[in-house]
Amino acid sequence: MTAHTASPMTAAETALMDAYTQQLGDLPGDGAVLSARDTLISELKASGLPTRRVEAWHYTDLRALLRSIPAFDATAFARGVEPLVAGSAVLRVVGGHADGSNAPEGLTVTTYAQSLLSGTAAGDLAARGNDDAIGQLNGSFVRDGLEISLADDSALAQPLELQIVQGAGQSHLRFPVTFGMRSRATVIERHLSQSETGALVSSVSDLIIEDGADVTWILVQEQGAADTHLGQLNFELGADAQFRLFVINAGGKLVRQEVHGVVNGEGSDFKLRAVNLMGGESHTDLTFTLGHDVPNTTSTEIIRNVVFDRARGVFQGQIRVAQDAQKTDAKMACNTLLLSDEADFSAKPELEIFADDVQCGHGATVIDLNPTHLYYLQARGIPEKRARQMLINAFVDEVVEELEDEALVAALEGIIEGWLDSHA
Amino acid sequence: MLEIKNLHARIAEDGTEIIRGLNLTVKAGEVAAIMGPNGSGKSTLSYILSGREDYEVTEGDILYNGESILELDASERAAKGIFLAFQYPVEIPGVATMQFLKVAMNEQRKYRGEEELSTPDFMRRVKEAAAELKIAPDMLKRPLNVGFSGGEKKRAEVLQMALLQPKLCVLDETDSGLDIDALKIVADGVNALRSPDRAVIVITHYQRLLDYIVPDTVHVLYKGQVIKSGPKELAHELEANGYADIIGAAA
Numbered sequence A: 001m002t003a004h005t006a007s008p009m010t011a012a013e014t015a016l017m018d019a020y021t022q023q024l025g026d027l028p029g030d031g032a033v034l035s036a037r038d039t040l041i042s043e044l045k046a047s048g049l050p051t052r053r054v055e056a057w058h059y060t061d062l063r064a065l066l067r068s069i070p071a072f073d074a075t076a077f078a079r080g081v082e083p084l085v086a087g088s089a090v091l092r093v094v095g096g097h098a099d100g101s102n103a104p105e106g107l108t109v110t111t112y113a114q115s116l117l118s119g120t121a122a123g124d125l126a127a128r129g130n131d132d133a134i135g136q137l138n139g140s141f142v143r144d145g146l147e148i149s150l151a152d153d154s155a156l157a158q159p160l161e162l163q164i165v166q167g168a169g170q171s172h173l174r175f176p177v178t179f180g181m182r183s184r185a186t187v188i189e190r191h192l193s194q195s196e197t198g199a200l201v202s203s204v205s206d207l208i209i210e211d212g213a214d215v216t217w218i219l220v221q222e223q224g225a226a227d228t229h230l231g232q233l234n235f236e237l238g239a240d241a242q243f244r245l246f247v248i249n250a251g252g253k254l255v256r257q258e259v260h261g262v263v264n265g266e267g268s269d270f271k272l273r274a275v276n277l278m279g280g281e282s283h284t285d286l287t288f289t290l291g292h293d294v295p296n297t298t299s300t301e302i303i304r305n306v307v308f309d310r311a312r313g314v315f316q317g318q319i320r321v322a323q324d325a326q327k328t329d330a331k332m333a334c335n336t337l338l339l340s341d342e343a344d345f346s347a348k349p350e351l352e353i354f355a356d357d358v359q360c361g362h363g364a365t366v367i368d369l370n371p372t373h374l375y376y377l378q379a380r381g382i383p384e385k386r387a388r389q390m391l392i393n394a395f396v397d398e399v400v401e402e403l404e405d406e407a408l409v410a411a412l413e414g415i416i417e418g419w420l421d422s423h424a
Numbered sequence B: 001m002l003e004i005k006n007l008h009a010r011i012a013e014d015g016t017e018i019i020r021g022l023n024l025t026v027k028a029g030e031v032a033a034i035m036g037p038n039g040s041g042k043s044t045l046s047y048i049l050s051g052r053e054d055y056e057v058t059e060g061d062i063l064y065n066g067e068s069i070l071e072l073d074a075s076e077r078a079a080k081g082i083f084l085a086f087q088y089p090v091e092i093p094g095v096a097t098m099q100f101l102k103v104a105m106n107e108q109r110k111y112r113g114e115e116e117l118s119t120p121d122f123m124r125r126v127k128e129a130a131a132e133l134k135i136a137p138d139m140l141k142r143p144l145n146v147g148f149s150g151g152e153k154k155r156a157e158v159l160q161m162a163l164l165q166p167k168l169c170v171l172d173e174t175d176s177g178l179d180i181d182a183l184k185i186v187a188d189g190v191n192a193l194r195s196p197d198r199a200v201i202v203i204t205h206y207q208r209l210l211d212y213i214v215p216d217t218v219h220v221l222y223k224g225q226v227i228k229s230g231p232k233e234l235a236h237e238l239e240a241n242g243y244a245d246i247i248g249a250a251a
């Protein structure tokens, strides 16, 4: 920890460094884990929180935006809730503590605290790179989470909900999940908050989707209006595997959700669908990178953003197609509905293509509600507020409906309608 | 029921005056036909009645049941019973037809202080009305008007009208794009709504529709004014001779 930062540390940076020193004796892990943690916190100290000068953080100046860090609060109130979809199997992480019991058949579950204590987690803790502030922060402080594996050829009959309920203070969690060959599952990673004072949550999910597996992962972020949510989902996709990732951001004051994927098995398909609902003075960033590393794979990404008030939104999407990855078919679209003059959205779609026989495209649009549509609905007696809501809903619902599972679609529509009710 | 007095209105965006001192009275129970050459302001008048914000009333008034509606927005006017069947119904992707119908019916009921419809009651009403208008149930499963043929869209407008049971119905060229059978079905739908406490304004270019929906009065609109009003025979005269004589006489 001797490297020099360019400028004096911010209050948040100082608080993080102090917190690390204070907790050092208390953070779970064997020697290897602790040394991995030391490396990460040193990296973070050396570079400081990323500013807009770091390319990956250009639109989300974390150093400027993350003003303060809430103190750890082991006694903060938090309580589990009913699952989003009735009948789901639920594994909860409440107030930072994971409960791995009651796992449904076919799943092997251990808490991440155990993996840290036994040292098996040490190898996973390294950051993705110098600019991986989420990985550094999370790896330094991670205390718990769930390590899950689904056996080859097994299928989950019901969705599995990973219910993460945060009280006041901080939590840093990890979810390494392996989906065995030809397994099938729907997982809902659901972040809720019962803090009114502003919590800080970092959460890293590392998914390995083996050959022939068919996985739907739904990431629902409904943190409180004052919370900071720093999420990262990394995945590797095997041959002939199908992975549908659905992200819905409907909460938080400062949100950065990263998705980093590598498609490294032929014949596989990846779909990202995202709905970002933003209001108030919030800042929400969805940053996505995908590598098509082998031939004959497909991916589509559809991002729908709704921005109210003075909210700011960001989508960075980068698709890399390796030189050998012939016949890649990748399409990315980012559509934004700006509902206030002061709302702002920055989209940066990028394609880096090194193969010559590929079909790739991207597009970004910004639109307003169609006044003729609004008039037509009103002319049938639907009041303006409701009519606007219907049209906003229509804009995002197209994406939600792709999920097809009725209960799931209804649950997500409920979240969207609830959010719109309190913001539109 | 409806009294339009010396109405002047212009396009809000560029200030072009389209309606230039228009007078028209339609009584409860009456069916009034409005005819007139292309571009004379018929659709504009219907939009202004419905409360479309692209137009600005600069002079005159519109009284509905004795009260000015100029300050009411489109949804309030609709909830008070004013319905416009559009010349060009709007396609709205992502809004399911059934959901739209349900929200519209219930919002209007809410405005009037009535109970919302139960889902079975709503379904039954839609089914019955759709059957009357020979609308295939499949069509109602699609997003609102999306991909409907011209004639299907017009029928869907009349379906909405039948379900919403308005008091003042304005039909803007509902006959255009309809085949002969559909024209009869739609006219039957409109006639079914005729009652002493309702008024209907039929905007059309053709006598053919007026053979089915027989009007009590006929009004000729030209350059934003009603230049001639008369009994149903006026429509026959127009069909035979065109607008030249009337326009000449008014000039």
Ligand SMILES: Nc1ncnc2c1ncn2[C@@H]1O[C@H](COP(=O)(O)OP(=O)(O)OP(=O)(O)O)[C@@H](O)[C@H]1O
Pocket (backbone or CB within 6 Å): B011, B018, B036, B037, B038, B039, B040, B041, B042, B043, B044, B045, B054, B087
């Ligand atoms: N928003 C607008 N912008 C520009 N011009 C307009 C607008 N609305 C109406 N107009 C013009 O106003 C005039 C009246 O149009 P309107 O559609 O009311 O005619 P109409 O009598 O319904 O004609 P048709 O028989 O062809 O349907 C036309 O010259 C039209 O071009």
Ligand SMILES: [Mg+2]
Pocket (backbone or CB within 6 Å): B042, B043, B044, B087, B172, B173
């Ligand atoms: Mg017209």
